[in-house]
Amino acid sequence: MAQMRAEGVEFHTHCHIGVDLPVAKLMADYDAVVLSGGSEKPRDLDVPGRSYAGIHFAMDFLRANSKRVPGVAVPDEDFISAQGKHVVVIGGGDTGSDGIGTSNRHGAKSITQIEILDKPPAKEDKGLTWPNWPNWPNKLRTSTSQEEGCERHCNVLTKSFEHDGDGNVSALNYVLVRWDKDEQGRWQMSEVPGSEASFKADLVLLAMGFVHPVHEGMLAELKEQKGLALDPRGNVQGSTEGPAAYQTSIPGVFAAGDMRRAHPPGNRAQESEGDSGCRGGYGVAPVSLSHQATWVEGWHEPGGIH
Ligand SMILES: Cc1cc2nc3c(=O)[nH]c(=O)nc-3n(C[C@H](O)[C@H](O)[C@H](O)COP(=O)(O)OP(=O)(O)OC[C@H]3O[C@@H](n4cnc5c(N)ncnc54)[C@H](O)[C@@H]3O)c2cc1C
8 A cells, every 4th residue: 555655546445436426526537437346246045044143145254354353343243253153154165265264263163164066176177177277277176264174065055044943043954966967068956855954053154156246336326327338247348358458338437357357266366457356354363273174075076966
C-alpha cells in the first residue's frame, strides 16, 4: 500500500460503489473506470434444513476470523467459532481448505470435508485435462490445511440437515453419487441406492464456489443506466485480446480479475490482471492438532463408485 501510495495511487476505503456512491459519479469524474470487485456471490445449497442455525457461507466464517486475528474488533454475534464443534465443510476447493485451517485453529472437535465429485487422479492426465492443460491440471492435491487435520470424502451429495430440537444444525444427511458418461460423452451424476448416511455436524461451512459477481448495486446501476453486458454466467463481459482488451460494453469502463473471468477453479498466479491476491486466509496462530488428515475412500475411487 505504501509503495502504491508513493506512486500516486489514492485509496478510499469504506466506500461501496453503487451503494454509497453512484458509479455514474466515477464515470463523470474520471476518464476510465476499472471494475475489479471480484466474484463474491457464493453458491448456495437449496436443501431441507438450510435455514438451521450453524450453517454458514464459509466466507462469513473466514472474513470475521481474518479481522479478529490482527486485532480488529468483531462483535461476538458476528463471529463464528468452530471451537469444540463437529465441523462439516461442503466443497473441496481453496475456500474449503481455509475453512479447515481456521477450524483447526479454533479447536474444532472434528472436521469433515465433503466433495460431490470423484476423487481426482493422483497424477495429472494431460489427455483428460484438456482444455485446461497446462494451466490447472486436475489431480489430487492436499493443501497444508488438509495436512493439518481433516477427513475428506468424495462422491457425497448433501440431501438435508437435521436439527437438535432447538433449531441448531446437528447432522448432515447425504447420499453417495457416481459419475458416468452418457452416450454423448457428457458426465451424468446418479445416486447410489442404499448409500444414504449422515455426518454429525454442529457447524456447516458452505464452500461450493462462487457463481458470479454481486449484481446488486454497482453492476445493476451500470446495467440499467448504461446497458452493461454480462456473459451467460453473469460475469462482466470483456475480451482479453485486441485493442479493446478488458473493455466492457461501455466505452471507458474496463473489467478485470474475478469480476470479468469468474472465480478461478484453483490457485494460480493472477498478476496479469492486477489481482489483489488471496482473500479470507486465516491468521497465523498456534495450532493444536486433534485430527488425522485422511481420505476416506472405501469405494470412493476415481472414475466413480465400484
Ligand atoms: C477463501 C479463498 C481462498 C483462496 N485461495 C487462493 C489461493 O490460495 N491462491 C490464489 O491464487 N487464489 C486464491 N483464491 C482466489 C483469489 O482470492 C481471487 O481469484 C482473487 O482475489 C481475485 O482478485 P480480484 O481483485 O479480482 O477480486 P477480489 O480479491 O475479490 O477483490 C475485490 C474487492 O472489491 C471490493 N468490492 C466489490 N464490490 C465493490 C463495490 N461495489 N464497491 C467497492 N468495492 C467493492 C471487495 O470488497 C473486494 O475487496 C482464493 C479465494 C478465496 C475466496
